Amino acid sequence: MLHVGLTGGVASGKSVVASKLAQLGAVVIDADKLARQVVEPGTPGLAAIRGAFGDRVIAADGSLDRPALGAIVFADEAARELLNSIVHPLVREAAATLREAADEHAIVVEDIPLLVETKQQDRFAKVVVVQAPADERIRRMTEDRGWSREEAQARMAAQASDEQRAAVADFLLDNSGTRQQLEEQVAALYVQLAELEQGQRA
Structure with missing residues (x-):
């Protein structure tokens, strides 16, 4: 079993990553x-x-x-x-x-929004971090979720910074493009995780 932590700031695209990992065969714990x-x-x-x-x-x-x-x-x-x-x-x-x-032999992915804030990174064999530009995340929160700009900024301020998350990442996914581009990164990531899981058995 390969134990993986998945995290990212609010509206970074983490749910898309978790969904794609589950589709590819990972056991995702939300x-x-x-x-x-x-x-x-x-x-x-x-x-x-x-x-x-x-x-x-x-x-x-x-x-x-x-x-x-x-x-x-x-x-x-x-x-x-x-x-x-x-x-x-x-x-x-x-x-x-x-x-x-x-x-x-599963790849078990724990999807934890506050993984860094709660200092859980050491619980995992690998940590995956999803990132997106701050202005794009604010746009998603205001347009897609109906939040005010102030609510969006407050939620981001209550979480770890991009730098803090990147510091614990073994794999960093860039969600500044399209959903398809993000899913392609996830597919490549899954291949690497599967190889790591198999390597543990050797």
Whole structure:
């Protein structure tokens, strides 16, 4: 098994890379998806968040009020660190369960938006980083997601810089072009990862 970490800033194109890797045969574990699952109603994760932030982050139906929580944590680094201390261990535990269920010769890719910020790079045999120009990422967030420019810039500012991510990358994918160009880079990457996995067996 080859254990790979995948990361990139918001709107960098990471989801395209993850989707293409899965299509090519990798086992992709989506940390964002797991982060939603571990705080669903009735989970210890949601109970812990309620205990930390109060009823103001709980919606009328008993689910997590993400906009309310987001407004708190993106404006307050201490609050963001508190939230991360609750959610991240639960996500890692869920990811470990999925990883252990994978085939022994699989390429297992963990898609983790905050891999660098949470200093997880040493957990992986290889780290893949997707990057795109800041102005293009802002355009995607405002045009594709309907965010304001201020929201987009705040989200980027709350994450690691391109330089910090590049510093831990074994493979750096450039998403300044078309989706097809990015997918071609991913296809070439997958060949390299498959060779590395096979090399581990020798």
